[in-house]
Amino acid sequence: MSLLARSLAELVCDRPGASAIFHRHRLDFCCGGQQSLAEALAARGLDAEPIVAELEALPQGHDNDIDWRQADSARLIEHLLTRFHTVHRAQLPELIRLARRVEQVHRDRPGCPRGLASQLMLMAEELESHMQKEEQILFPLFQQGELALAAGPVRVMEAEHEQHGSSLELISELTNDITPPEGACVTWRALYQGLRQLREDLMLHIHLENHLLFPRAQV
Known part of the structure; x- marks a missing residue:
């Protein structure tokens, strides 16, 4: 193919x-x-x-990387918790702090991402609620092998993933696709570097759940 x-x-x-x-x-x-x-x-x-x-031009196979398609649900879930849930909880408070600082200091400058801090606060609340539902309801069903019972919560989580994708799009619109203006200060550049990392992490997080973990509930 x-x-x-x-x-x-x-x-x-x-x-x-x-x-x-x-x-x-x-x-x-x-x-x-x-x-x-x-x-x-x-x-x-x-x-x-x-x-x-x-x-x-990319290498095929995984070498030192893990092919998560072959991992059992317990191992994949542990990876999701440590690599993404824990990381998101650390990322967002710092990004909110940086966004507030940039908006306060540079509010009159062209390109200032006005409204970004509020959007990140909303995203943090939505993502925290989402992760708690996974940790308390969905992931235990997978770990216990209750795949039939997991199907309903999976549909809810997939819908919320769409909301997270929309949040990333809004952040992109507010930040010129997360591109700092010429001469941006250190804080501004650090904020946008963190936003790029958040976007990459969250997209990979959603990919692993939507395409590797969640389909196991449909057997």
């Missing part, structure tokens, strides 16, 4: 480094991961040839 015919989610699983390429070209491999590469490129109006060449 050609790379263009494969889904974004499959390519992220098969080729370490594909997620970085998709981030760079703003291809949504988490909530939009079921679309083929060809469909995603057409939707963005992107030339397929150079992006396919980038993907073909």
Whole structure:
């Protein structure tokens, strides 16, 4: 099967480094991961040839990386908790602090991301509620093998993932695609670096749940 015919989610699983390429070209491999590469490129109006060449240059297989498709649910859930839930809880308070500082000091400067701190506070509340539901309800069902009972909560979590994707889009709009203006201060640059990391982490988090963990509830 050609790379263009494969889904974004499959390519992220098969080729370490594909997620970085998709981030760079703003291809949504988490909530939009079921679309083929060809469909995603057409939707963005992107030339397929150079992006396919980038993907073909990536190594296949996982070597030192773990192929999470082969991990049992307990191990995958532990990874989700330590690599993403814990990290998000550390990321967002600091990003909110930095955003408040930038908005306070640079509120009259063109390009100031006015409203960003409020958006991040809302996102933190929504994400915390989401993670608690996973930790208290959904993940225990997977760990106990209650896959039939997990199907309903999975649908709720998938809908909330769409909301998280919309939040990332709004952050992108407020920040010129998370691009600091020329001459931005150290705080401003640190804020945007953190926002880029949050976006990458959250998209990978959603990808692992939507495409690797959640389908196990549908057996």
